[in-house]
Amino acid sequence: MSIMTESEARTILEKVVALSTADECVAQLTGSVDGNIRFALNNVSTSGVVTNTELSVQVAFGRRVGTTTINEFSDAALERAVRRAEDLARLAPENPEFMPAVGPQTYRPTATWSDATAAVTPEQRAEVARASIAPCRAENLIAAGFLDDSASFVAFANSNGAFGYQRATGMDYTCTVRTEDGTGSGWVGRNLKDISGFDPAADIQVAMRKAAASAEARALEPGKYTVILEPAAASGLITFMTRYFDARQADEGRSFLSKAGGGNKLGEQVFDPRVNFINDPWHEGAETLPWDGDGLPRERRALVEDGRIANLNYSRYWADRQGQPVVGQPGNLIMLGGTKSTTDLVRETERGILVTRTWYIRMVDPQTVLLTGLTRDGTFYIENGELRYPVKNFRFNESPVIMLNNIDDLGRPVRVAGNNSSFTVMIPPMRIRDFTFTSLSDAV
Amino acid sequence: MDRRQFLAACGIGAGGTLLPGFAGRAIAAQQLVETIDLAVKKRLADAGLSAASGAGASYCDVRVGRYLRQFVITREANVQNIVNTESTGVGVRVIADGAWGFSATNAMTPEAVAEAARLATAIARANARNQTQPVQLAPTPGVGEVSWRTPIQRNAMEVPIQEKVDLLLAVNNAAMQAGANFVNSQLFLVNEQKYFASTDGSYIDQDVHRIWAPFSVTAIDQTTGKFRSRDGLSAPMGLGYEYLDGRAEEKMVSPNGVVSYRNSYDMVEDAIAAAHQAREKLTAKSVEPGQYDLVLDPNHLGLTIHESIGHPLELDRVLGYEANYAGTSFATLDKREERFQYGSEIVNVFADKTEAGSLGAVGYDDEGVATKSWPLIQNGRLVDYQATRDQAHILGKTESDGCSYADSWSTVQFQRMPNVSLRPGTTPMTAADMIANVENGIYILGRGSFSIDQQRYNAQFGGTLFFEIKDGRITQPLEDVAYQIRTPEFWNACSAICDETDYRLFGSFFDGKGQPSQVSAVSHGSPTTRFDGINVINTARSLG
Numbered sequence: 002m003s004i005m006t007e008s009e010a011r012t013i014l015e016k017v018v019a020l021s022t023a024d025e026c027v028a029q030l031t032g033s034v035d036g037n038i039r040f041a042l043n044n045v046s047t048s049g050v051v052t053n054t055e056l057s058v059q060v061a062f063g064r065r066v067g068t069t070t071i072n073e074f075s076d077a078a079l080e081r082a083v084r085r086a087e088d089l090a091r092l093a094p095e096n097p098e099f100m101p102a103v104g105p106q107t108y109r110p111t112a113t114w115s116d117a118t119a120a121v122t123p124e125q126r127a128e129v130a131r132a133s134i135a136p137c138r139a140e141n142l143i144a145a146g147f148l149d150d151s152a153s154f155v156a157f158a159n160s161n162g163a164f165g166y167q168r169a170t171g172m173d174y175t176c177t178v179r180t181e182d183g184t185g186s187g188w189v190g191r192n193l194k195d196i197s198g199f200d201p202a203a204d205i206q207v208a209m210r211k212a213a214a215s216a217e218a219r220a221l222e223p224g225k226y227t228v229i230l231e232p233a234a235a236s237g238l239i240t241f242m243t244r245y246f247d248a249r250q251a252d253e254g255r256s257f258l259s260k261a262g263g264g265n266k267l268g269e270q271v272f273d274p275r276v277n278f279i280n281d282p283w284h285e286g287a288e289t290l291p292w293d294g295d296g297l298p299r300e301r302r303a304l305v306e307d308g309r310i311a312n313l314n315y316s317r318y319w320a321d322r323q324g325q326p327v328v329g330q331p332g333n334l335i336m337l338g339g340t341k342s343t344t345d346l347v348r349e350t351e352r353g354i355l356v357t358r359t360w361y362i363r364m365v366d367p368q369t370v371l372l373t374g375l376t377r378d379g380t381f382y383i384e385n386g387e388l389r390y391p392v393k394n395f396r397f398n399e400s401p402v403i404m405l406n407n408i409d410d411l412g413r414p415v416r417v418a419g420n421n422s423s424f425t426v427m428i429p430p431m432r433i434r435d436f437t438f439t440s441l442s443d444a445v
Numbered sequence: 446m447d448r449r450q451f452l453a454a455c456g457i458g459a460g461g462t463l464l465p466g467f468a469g470r471a472i473a474a475q476q477l478v479e480t481i482d483l484a485v486k487k488r489l490a491d492a493g494l495s496a497a498s499g500a501g502a503s504y505c506d507v508r509v510g511r512y513l514r515q516f517v518i519t520r521e522a523n524v525q526n527i528v529n530t531e532s533t534g535v536g537v538r539v540i541a542d543g544a545w546g547f548s549a550t551n552a553m554t555p556e557a558v559a560e561a562a563r564l565a566t567a568i569a570r571a572n573a574r575n576q577t578q579p580v581q582l583a584p585t586p587g588v589g590e591v592s593w594r595t596p597i598q599r600n601a602m603e604v605p606i607q608e609k610v611d612l613l614l615a616v617n618n619a620a621m622q623a624g625a626n627f628v629n630s631q632l633f634l635v636n637e638q639k640y641f642a643s644t645d646g647s648y649i650d651q652d653v654h655r656i657w658a659p660f661s662v663t664a665i666d667q668t669t670g671k672f673r674s675r676d677g678l679s680a681p682m683g684l685g686y687e688y689l690d691g692r693a694e695e696k697m698v699s700p701n702g703v704v705s706y707r708n709s710y711d712m713v714e715d716a717i718a719a720a721h722q723a724r725e726k727l728t729a730k731s732v733e734p735g736q737y738d739l740v741l742d743p744n745h746l747g748l749t750i751h752e753s754i755g756h757p758l759e760l761d762r763v764l765g766y767e768a769n770y771a772g773t774s775f776a777t778l779d780k781r782e783e784r785f786q787y788g789s790e791i792v793n794v795f796a797d798k799t800e801a802g803s804l805g806a807v808g809y810d811d812e813g814v815a816t817k818s819w820p821l822i823q824n825g826r827l828v829d830y831q832a833t834r835d836q837a838h839i840l841g842k843t844e845s846d847g848c849s850y851a852d853s854w855s856t857v858q859f860q861r862m863p864n865v866s867l868r869p870g871t872t873p874m875t876a877a878d879m880i881a882n883v884e885n886g887i888y889i890l891g892r893g894s895f896s897i898d899q900q901r902y903n904a905q906f907g908g909t910l911f912f913e914i915k916d917g918r919i920t921q922p923l924e925d926v927a928y929q930i931r932t933p934e935f936w937n938a939c940s941a942i943c944d945e946t947d948y949r950l951f952g953s954f955f956d957g958k959g960q961p962s963q964v965s966a967v968s969h970g971s972p973t974t975r976f977d978g979i980n981v982i983n984t985a986r987s988l989g
Contacts, residue, residue, distance in 0.1 A: 039960050041766045045575055047857060048568075049547065068528075072551070094524045094610055145768035147960040177769040183777075253627060254665040254672055257988065261670030271988075360772075363894040365907060365927060368672060369986040373905050373927070375898045396896075396903055396929065402988050439982060440929050443775070444900035 003032040003052045003152075004119070007166040010156035013056065013074055018160050020083040023060035023090060025102045026160045027296070030056050033153035034119075038126040041145040043134045048126060058086045064099040065090045100317045105162040106298050108291040111282045115195035118170035119152035125196075126150070132201040133176050142212055144205070146176030150196060155290065163296050172196045175419040177378060178208040179445070180216050185391070186445050187211025188358050188378035190233055190418025192425075194288065211357060211379035218391040220441055221382065227353035227409065228436040229346050229383070232428040234356040234376070236417040240426055241362055242370050242401040243278065243334055246304055248313035252323065257370050257402060258310060270309050272405040278304040280331030286416055287425045289332035297329035304334075338411035338429025346412050346432050348386040353432065355381045355388060359397075370400045375442055394445075395438035407434040480638055481511055481533075483650060485553075487590075490642035492555035493537045496562035498644065502539035502546075502569065504582060505562060506643040506812060509535050510854030513602060513636040519613040520629045521621060527606060534854040537562045541569035543579025545835075547857040583837035583845045585814050587646025593808025594652040596801055597685025601634040601656055604686045612689065616716045620662045623720035626672075630660035630716070633681075633954060635966070639811070647813040655804055655966055656688050657681035657954045658712055664723035673726035673924070675719040676909055678703075678744050678891055679710045681954040681966060683804045697949065700877040701912060701919040703890060705744055707949045708802050722910060722922075729922040732911070734983045738886035738940075739928060739976045740879055745889045745908050746867070747951025747969035753932045754787075754794055755865040755969065757901035758821055759958075760830040760839065770960050772899025775932065776827060778839075784826040788936030793868040794822040796831055798847050803968035804952045805864035812858060814847040821865065825937070833860045852963040859959060866950075866970035870942035876973040879941055886914035887926060887981065892951075894927070905929045907984070925985040935976060943972035 005013075010030050017028040032054035039047045059068045060083070067089030071082045129148050137144040149172065156166040175190040189208040191199055242257075251258040251265035258266045281301040282289045291299050295317055303311040312328075320327045347355060357379030365371040375396050381388040412430035420426055490507040497505035511533045518526040534551035535558050546569025548561040573579075613630045620628040637653040660677040682688050691711030696704055704711075704718060741749065756762065757774040765773055776785070788794075798805050798816030809815055812834050821829050834845040851858035880888060891909020898904070911923040952968040 037961060041768060042764070044577060045572065046766060047545075047547070048572070049857075051855065070530075089529075092606065093527060096525065097523050098525070143765065143768075145765065147769055149961070175769055179765075179768060179773075183773070254667060254670065255627065255663055255674075259670055259672070261668065263667055360899055361896045363896045365894045365905075365984045366925070366986065367674075369988050371984055371986050373894065373896045375896070375903065377899055394898065394903075396898070396905060398905075398927075398982065398984065400986055400988070403986065406989075440903060440905075440980075442898040442900075442903035443931070444772070444898035444902050 003034050003054050004154050004168060005030065005032055005156070007156070010154070010166055011158070011164065013079070014156060014158035016076070017056070017058055017079050017083060018158055020080055021060050021087070021160065023062050023087055025061050027059045027102050027157065028056065029155065029157040030054070031153065031155050033151055035149065035151045036121055036126060037147065037149045038130050039147045040130045040134060043138050043144055045127070045130050048123065056082065058082045060086045060090050061099065062090050064095040064097065065093045066096060066099065067093055098318045100321065102159040102161045103163050103296040106292065106296060108165050108298055110167060111288040111291050113167060113169035113194065113288045113290065115170045117195055117197040118150055118172055121150045121196060129174065129201045133205045136205055137178055137209060140209065141181050142209055143179045143181060144176055146174065148172065148174045157296060159296065165292050165296065167290055169290065170194055172199065173418055174199065174201065176205060176208050178212040180212055184445055185212045185216030186378045187215060192416045192418035215379050215391040218393045220393045223395060223438045223440050225435040225437055227350065227432065227434050229343065229350060229353055229355045229430060229432050231343050231357050231430050232415045232417050233419065234359045235431055236420055236426055236428045237359045237362045237374065238372055238399070238401040238404065239336060239428060240334065240420065240424065241364070241372055243304065245370065246314050248315045248323070249319040251313060257368065258313065265313060266310050267313055268309060271402065272305060272308040273408045274308040275408055275411060276305050276308045276405050277337040279335050279337065280304060280333060281335060282332060284333065284335050287333045287335055287427045289425050293329035293332065297327060299329035299332060302328065333425040335427040336414060336429060338414050341410065341412040343412060343430040346410060346430055347383055347388065349410070350383045350386060350432060353383045354392060355383055365398060370402050371398060372400065373398045394442040396440045396442055397437055398439045399437045404433050404436060409434055481509070486640040486650070487642070487648060488555055489535055489553065489558045490640065490648065493535065493558040493562040494642060494644055496559035497537065497539045497566055500563045500566040502541045502566045504540040504644055506538050506641065507535060507558065508811065508851070508854055509640040511638040512853055515602065515634040517609045517613060517632040519617060519631070521617050521627065522614065524610055532853060535561065536851065536854045536857070537565045538857060539565045539569050540580050540582065541566045542573035544569045544573035544576045545580060546572060549855040580835050581838045583834045583843060585645055585834060585845060588649065588815070589646065590648040592650040595654040595683050595806065597654050598687040599685045601654065601686040602636055612712065616660060616712050619713045620716040620720045623717045624664065624724050625662045625720040626665045627663040628660060628716065633657040641809065641811065641813050643813050645813060649809045649813055651808055653807055654685055655681065655683055656686065658689060658710060660712070660716060662716060662719040662723045664720070664727055666727045671727050673723050675723040675726065676891060677712065677715050677719065678705050678909065679712065679715065680744065680950055681804060681952040682802055682950065683806050683968070684708070684802050699742070699890070700880050703910060705742060705890065705949070725922055726924055729924040730913070731985050732923045732926045732981060732983050734981055736978045737981050738883045739979045740876070740883060740886055740888045740914065741974050741976065742890040743949040743971045743973065744891050744951050746971045746974055748892050748895050748953070749906055750865055750867060750969045750971060751953055751967070752895060752897045753901060753904055753930070753935065754821065755862045755967070757932070758830045759860060759862055760832045760836045761860045763830060764839070767958065771958050775900045775902050781827050781829065784828065786825055786937065787822050787827045787933060788825040789939045790825045791870060791942055792822055792825045792936055792939050793820070795820050795866055795868060796846065797864040797866060800864055800968070800970065803864045803950055804966035805968055810847040810849045811851050812845070812849040814845045814849065816847045819846060831860060831863055836860065850965050852965060856963050861958065861965045862956065862967045864968045864970070867942065867974065869945040869948045869972045872944065874941065874943045876943055876947060879943060879973060879975055880914055880919060881917040883914045883975070884916055887923060888912040888914055888919060889926070902932055903929070904932065925983045926981060927984050928979050928981050930979065935979065938976045938978055939974060940977045941975040943974065945972070947972035
């Protein structure tokens with residue numbers, strides 16, 4: 002029952018909407034099968050499968066809203082859920098920012114499903130762990146990793162006639178490999194919709210090479226360096242910044258996209274002209290649901306175009322108040338780039354530092370989006386196009402706004418693993434000038 | 446998971462208010478005060494225990510859990526969301542053939558629990574095939590049928606929604622009247638009704654309560670475009686709604702008049718102060734980078750303790766089990782053997798699961814171990830870690846430290862941080878006495894940004910309020926302050942600790958660890974403490 006068909010879901014949702022006596026009703030069904038396997042110290046530590054299906058019912062009397070959630074679907078249970086949501090709505094205070102449910106919509110489906118990912122078995126997960134652990138054991142390295150795979154569906158209907166149904170799959174694999182003496186550490190990650198494109202035996206070699214090569218790192222003085230950020234390293238900074246593309250925050254004067262004297266920076270040149278961010282639910286490799294949490298259709302939209310702020314994200318309430326068009330909130334982020342690989346970028350670098358991954362990124366000053374964090378699991382000095390030697394990890398204090406004005410070159414975007422977010426993100430590797438490292442870390 | 450992710454997972458702050466499954470199913474407020482009959486819980490637990498034994502498990506524990514949460518979210522004059530959630534089910538953990546197995550069900554019938562127990566046993570047997578060493582469980586005596594409850598005076602779940610809404614809107618109104626441009630305030634209330642039974646002969650019923658009342662006030666200078674926020678100075682606590690009574694005797698007034706709070710919080714008073722201080726921040730002096738003596742208030746130091754002592758002494762991290770996510774630790778086992786000089790001789794840090802009002806306080810942990818308090822750092826030297834039953838033998842211990850916790854009936858329990866706190870100094874000393882001896886320093890209150898590497902060496906901390914200290918006097922507010930530390934050097938630079946009259950708890954409500962990630966709540970007590978010669982950076986930048 003976890004992955005319902007469209008007609009099964011529609012039957013339940015229509016029943017729920019019909020049961021409601023409130024001014025409006027929105028019902029949403031979600032179901033998922035999530036499998037995972039975790040390993041550490043070259044042994045499997047935990048593995049499991051969690052299945053869950055839930056129905057959310059949200060009703061409104063005027064501007065008073067009540068929500069309830071259940072996981073059984075008998076007629077009596079559906080009736081109970083609707084009545085409980087109605088009771089809650091009657092008790093709720095009015096929400097002055099309430100927006101009525103959307104009317105009938107047309108959603109152009111996105112290719113979010115893979116039969117192969119939905120069919121993953123416990124044996125396959127165990128094989129991924131074995132393929133990660135066995136080569137490490139053979140070379141006296143220590144693997145710790147996690148594979149998470151999921152198949153899910155979401156369907157919703159409301160009393161204004163909107164309906165949507167779609168299924169999705171995904172997998173996320175990360176593995177950290179360390180040398181036995183703890184002086185070297187490497188990492189690899191893979192995030193895919195379709196697990197048939199996943200080759201753990203090949204990926205683990207990347208983490209193993211980096212682990213072995215990063216032992217006995219040398220200390221460089223903190224300061225400003227040319228860096229090559231692999232996609233996993235750049236992603237943490239860039240996705241942190243794009244949270245602040247909210248129009249209301251900018252209009253209220255509390256965002257780096259607010260303008261002195263009032264208003265926001267829509268249309269202004271904020272980044273290097275090579276910077277382009279798009280949200281596109283149909284983008285190959287980064288497909289996401291074609292509607293947002295309000296049931297609004299998502300569209301292909303530029304957030305940043307040639308370095309200019311092309312769009313900000315408006316909630317329905319704020320769009321209505323500001324007289325802006327209503328567009329679905331994005332479900333993915335793609336930073337466009339070129340065709341070069343990380344290796345190509347390294348080859349063309351005279352002197353610089355390769356950063357595999359960044360860690361524990363936190364906001365220091367929202368005024369400038371100054372972020373701090375550290376490098377981790379493979380940091381190397383580059384000279385004349387080659388990795389010369391491993392260097393100790395650094396703490397950085399850098400604003401992605403400044404960083405994206407110091408671009409030397411952009412590579413080919415890839416889907417980023419291990420970002421702990423439902424957002425699908427594609428980021429290119431990039432070479433950046435004058436990236437600010439403020440101190441050294443002894444951590445390996 | 447940080448607070449932002451947690452809010453996102455709850456659907457809070459998003460345009461849509463539909464609630465995803467993370468926090469359990471949404472229920473009516475009146476259901477938050479209901480409990481499950483004890484006899485029903487025992488019947489479910491016995492079904493699991495006997496099914497596991499029958500299937501050949503050598504050990505089994507059953508957790509029957511009902512996890513309740515209520516969130517009230519407001520901004521300015523608006524209530525944005527009120528969420529009541531409940532999650533109920535049973536988790537069964539077994540040892541069979543020397544390996545762990547776990548399974549969980551939300552079907553509250555003896556048959557379903559028995560089936561989960563058999564499945565857990567089968568999973569354990571499958572895991573055993575690849576296990577290099579059998580699980581060694583430190584003995585824990587069965588305690589029979591016992592119960593424990595957080596010593597609260599007023600169950601927050603019984604307080605009418607209207608009273609909570611009225612409080613937050615009064616807080617927001619006070620801040621706006623005092624000159625704020627924006628204010629967001631929330632209440633996070635948690636009640637864990639946990640029943641634990643094991644084949645050791647324990648049937649433990651616990652009723653655990655937690656409360657957190659954060660807010661953030663923002664001031665804007667429209668002309669310059671500058672904005673600054675000042676968050677509340679409360680702490681998340683293991684208390685009932687009485688925490689919000691604002692009792693005068695629990696106020697602590699700093700030498701320059703900043704009011705902090707111990708076991709009772711005046712949220713309206715703090716919001717008014719926040720509005721003034723947020724405005725003050727807009728024109729405060731930008732700090733000159735360099736070396737300073739830092740005087741750290743407990744409401745700030747708690748997070749530094751959490752990151753630089755609490756996490757590195759988690760035994761699973763030390764051993765490498767968290768290498769792929771949270772990381773490992775610089776405080777390796779050999780450092781305990783050599784009694785590593787973690788801090789200066791006045792630094793005494795203790796782990797604790799019993800302190801009244803703390804987030805970590807319970808009668809028994811999630812594997813039935815009676816809780817206790819024990820030293821981690823004595824006279825500056827590393828003496829111990831935080832362990833569970835299957836880790837105790839690694840430290841040569843014959844009993845667990847009682848550090849096992851799961852954030853839901855559906856998640857498997859593992860080693861989590863207890864309260865980790867700095868013992869007060871034995872010589873009488875107030876914060877005013879401490880500041881009077883500082884020539885060139887910064888006094889820091891409240892939490893700010895925090896970041897630390899995966900082995901817990903290099904950390905950077907911001908704060909909420911910063912004040913310059915010159916020649917023993919607080920002279921003016923500062924901004925753009927962050928300090929960078931290397932953990933052992935920082936704690937060895939600890940030169941003075943105020944006495945027990947200044948001791949207060951700070952806490953972390955959503956501490957994330959594990960894959961899949963679980964959250965836990967933990968407190969950190971300390972008095973105001975001084976650290977000499979710490980590297981301070983200036984965080985102001987220009988976007989041109």
